[in-house]
Amino acid sequence: FCAEGTLPCVLVSLCLVFFSSSPCKARIYTNHWAVRIAGGPEQADHIASKYGYRNLGQIGDLKDYYHFFHSRTIKRSTLFSRGTHSFISMEPKVEWLQQQVVKRRTKRDYKPSYPGPVPYSMHCNDNIHNCQSDMNIVGAWKRGYTGKDVVVTILDDGIERNHPDLIQNYDNEASYDVNGNDMDPMPRYDASNENKHGTRCAGEVAASANNSHCTVGIAYNAKIGGVRMLDGDVTDMVEAKSLSLHPQHIDIYSASWGPDDDGKTVDGPASRARQAFENGIRQGRKGRGSIFVWASGNGGRSRDHCSCDGYTNSIYTISISSTAESGRKPWYLEECASTLTTTYSSGENYDRKIITTDLRQRCTDSHTGTSASAPMAAGIIALALEANPFLTWRDVQHIIVKTSRAGHLSAPDWKTNAAGYNVSHLYGFGLMDAEAMVKEAEHWKQVPPQHICVENADKQIRTIRPEHVVRSVYKATGCTDNANHHVIYLEHVVVRITITHPRRGDLSINLTSPSGTKSQLLANRYNIQTMHYLHAFCASAGDWILEIYDSPSQLRSQKAPGKLKEWSLVLYGTSVHPYSFRNDKPRSLAEPQPDDEYSEEYVGSCHPECGENGCEGPGPQQCITCLHYFLKFKNNTRMCVPECPTGFFRDDKKRCKKCSPLCESCMGSRSDQCSACRPGLYLMEGGNNCVSSCPDGFYLDLDSTMCRKCRENCKKCMSANICTECQTGLSLQGNKCQLSCEPGTYYNGHRRACEKCHSTCATCAGKHFTSCNKCALGYYFEEWRCVSSCSVGHYLAEQTTDNGDVQKSCQKCDPTCYACAGPGERNCSTCVSGYNLENGVCVVSTICKDANEESWAEGSFCVLVKKNNLCQRKVLQQLCCRTCSLKG
Structure with missing residues (x-):
């Protein structure tokens, strides 16, 4: 993010279109369609029914886009579907239709093919006060930031919501099962525990503190959700649904997956997923933009290049790299210009790995790959959003660049860009620093609006000969002739290139900025196929140099030359300095010049906002009096306006005065005179002040974005009818606060008297045996009831509370055990049907032993x-x- 070498400089993205002689893989068509229909859900239902489809609802947050399913169409086919149902495309209300194609997506953990010693924790141990990490997470905690009120969701294979480390922070509204089309994101269990990935990532972000189970998350008070979307056919529609889930509720989306890291695949988001990204950054988080965090990839051993991954090199995502604790490059790491920053993971088999939550309510000390790095980054960003909830998606990227450090990270390509920041294709701008990020966030001012400048394409055709370099120079203007698109201070550069070539894996591509910074957009690969990128440049105007080198490999069947058909730049940035622009005075507020006593009196037309006394020039700042209202500036000039802008109120002299910084609109300048609040704040019922969270005695009404009063007896509540904590002298009975009763009794609202609990209860909320809050002596909790002995399929467990009390309860055995003596799969005493007992473990009985x-x-x-x-x-x-x- 920079201009003329004064700021942290840009990320550069590349879009390549290749025409190659390599064979294409057959598409797999599903029996699901994405359809755009105007007229609302009822119209969509009508059209679906007419042609034999079933409307499964809107695709995420994408308005007018619907998910249609056709049960009589082949589930997976190499041919697109034909038949009378295809006539749906002729419906006038159907604006767009696409049969969904399966997209291969892989999780970015890795399975080592060699044995190694027992791995250990890398970023923290179980004691949150002894976390030894160069990412300064403890420093952020000591400043009071733990992720409170920030919502993170993990886009993956599900999340074990009842895991002891996750249940306290689990957020149902941040979760969904896209594969099963329901609200429950629980993973599908199998003998191989294949679907553990999402649960492991979730623990890194928001595992609860002080529960003596597995670990502690980086943002251990953040809300955590999960989207189950990788355990089935992944299509454009599946990705779009996941990326656009509740964007006004979810702050951060973390993804540790992508196209195959095999050194030959080039793939990225299709049309609806791209739209979900764009809608997210424009409309998510009440206009501040959703934060998308992505793992950069594990294809290092296959010489894969993350520039061939359209997810990590999108300008809308934050691409996260990995480093071993020693600062060395992990063997699986990919390098490219899209990488923004780095967190820890493991490297070689002797390097320690990440401790986190695991499937079946267990813990693991072997989470690794860039899969482990992306959730760490999401947790650190959650700390920064708690420090400043008003950060935009671009603010977050700026802060990461300003605070990341090269430190002890070892890379052969560290260079200092024109802004003075260290940058590498392996690690981006360096290792994340949580404490530095929250400190920067505390006083951060939003960057100005982003401009987009699309430069004209260079369409001169150039031949790409083997063992030669094609060099093309483009003189960019930065759209100086268009104020709404003028870019001086760059944030991102997208390079669009069209090439014909017999084997694109033989090509390497570099781009040099006007300030002289050279970035590798593509390295030659052993295997390859298309792409999209990002990296560090500064001044937008000037000579950009594209270099393409062809090094033919032995795999190439023909040595025919390729051709560079055309290339162009898309510049993203601002026309004013992003950090100090508030000190720059707009032209309309320029200092008045000394009167020229010999100048002629102005005789032209006045601005429409000028009053009857005329003007001294054509602009609204040159009116003698105003027709409606006026803004007055510190330099004693003023400007006439038809209405006071947002954040101002008008006084009785027609002057627009500024509201409190908390107010969107107001009746006066004090903080208790708001009539509407800034995004992210809520208006208090019965008052005119704005707060970031509702205090005790109030609940958040999302429809009106107001803090409304709880009922009279409630100290805390979730809605007008649901109390969660009562005033002194009252106790919670169901959802209501009632008169407190003696232990062993409960308040009967109908009889208005305290009555005895069931004999198995020590305290209760009603007379039934399932209404116990605490069990009587000699009884234990078992799935919401108190029992004298554990039933089959359960074992007696002991847990010591914070005050030293020992509590006993009946816990479920492992699903493979019919009866057991303790937790886990190794304490079985008898097995369920289909399993045989061997040394305390139930194994599948279909395995032949004879x-x-x-x-x-x-x-x-x-x-x-x-x-x-x-x-x-x-x-x-x-x-x-x-x-x-x-x-x-």
Whole structure:
């Protein structure tokens, strides 16, 4: 983010369009469609029914886009669907229609192919006061920031919402099951624990503190949700639904997945996912923009380049790299110009890994890859948003660039850009610093609006010859002739290139800015296929130099030259300095010049806002009197306006005066004279002051964005009818506050008297045995009831509370255990159907154990069983499992 070398400088993105002779993979079409229909949900339902579709609802937050499903169409096919249902495209109300195609997406953890020693925690240990990390997380905690009131969601394979480390911070509104089309994001369990990824990432962000379970999250008071979207066919629509889930509620979306990191795949978001990104940054968080955090990729061993990933190099995402605790480059790390910053993960097999939450309410000390780095970054950003909830998506990027540090990170390509900031293709601007970020956020002022300058394309065709460099120079103007698009201070540069070439993996591409900073947009790859990028430049106007080098590999079947068809730049930034622009005076507020006693009197027309006394020039700041209202400035000039702008009120002299900084509109200049609040603040009912969160005795009404009063007896409440805490002398009975009763009794609202609890309850909310709040002596909690002994499938567990009391409760056994002596899969005493017990562990009983069967010859008993179709009988199937499993 910079101009003329004064600021942290830009990220540069590249868009390549390749035309290649390489073969294409067959598309897999599903029986789901994305449809755009004007007229609302009823119109969409009508059209869906007419052609045999089922409308599954709006696609996320994308207005007028709907998810249609056709049950009579093949679920997965290499041919797009045809039939009478395809006539839907002829409907006048159908503006756009697309059958959804399966997109291969992989999680960005890695499975080492070699044994290693037991891994350890990398960013923190269980004691939050002894966290040893160069990311200065404890420094942010000591300043009082723990992520409170910030909402993060993990886009992945689900989240175990009942995990002891996550249940306290779990946010239902930040969660959804896109694969199952329901509200519950719980992962699908299987023997391999394949769907552990999302739960592991969630723990890094918001695992609760002080519960002596697994770990503590970086933002341990943040709200955490999860979107289950990777455990099924991933399509453009699945991604769009996930990326646009409740953008007014969710602050940060964290994703640790992307296209295959195989060194040959080039892929990115399709049309609806791109729209979800754009809507998010424009409309999310009440106009301040959703924060999208993305793992940069694990394809280092395949010489993959993250510039070929359209998610990490989007200008709307924050691309996160990884480093080992030693500061060395991990073997899986990809490098590219899109990387913004870095957090910790592991490197070699002897490096410590990340401790976090794991599936089945367990802990793990082996989370790794860039998958582990992105949630860390999301947690640190949550701390910064707590320090300043008004940060925009661009503010967050600016703060990251200003506060990241090269420190002990080892890279061969560290360079100092024209703004004086260290930058690397491996680590971006360096390691994140949580304490520095919250300190910067505390006094941050929003950057000015972003301008977009689309430069004219250079369409001169150039031949790309093997072992030669094509060099093209483009003189950019920064759109100096258009004030609304003029860019001086750059934030991002997108480079669009069209190339024809027999094998794009043989190409490497570099771009040099007018200030002389050179950035590698693409390195030649062993395998390759298309892309999109980002990195550090400064001045927008001047000569931009594109260099393309062709180094033919042995895999190339033909040595024919390629062609550079055209290339162009899209510049993103501002025309005024993003950090000190409030000190720059607009032209309309320029200092008045000394009167020229010999100048002629103005005789031209006046501005429409001038009053009947005329004017001294054509502008609204040159009126002698105003027709409606006026703004007065510190230099004693004024400007006539038809209405007072947002944040101002008019006094009885027609002057627009400034409201309190908390007010969107007001009746006076004091903070208790607001009539509406700035985005992110709420108006107090019965008063005219704005607050960032509702105090005790009030609840947040989202429809009116007001803090409304709880009922008279409520100290805290969730709505007008739901109390969560009562005033002194009263106790909570259900959702209402009633007269406090003696232990062992409860308040009966109908009889207006205290009555005895059920005999199994020590305290209760009603007479039924399921209404116990605490169990009587000799009884234990088991799934909301008190029992004298644990039922089958449960074991007796002890837990010590903070005040030293020992509480006993019946906890569920592992799902594979019919009965057990303790938690986990290794304490089973008997197994559920389909499993056999071996050394306390229940294993799938379909695994063949009979070694004698291998030696049975043709015509043996098992062969006869199979030939006579007797394998369906369970006893015979187990006895002859190998033979029964053979085909034929």
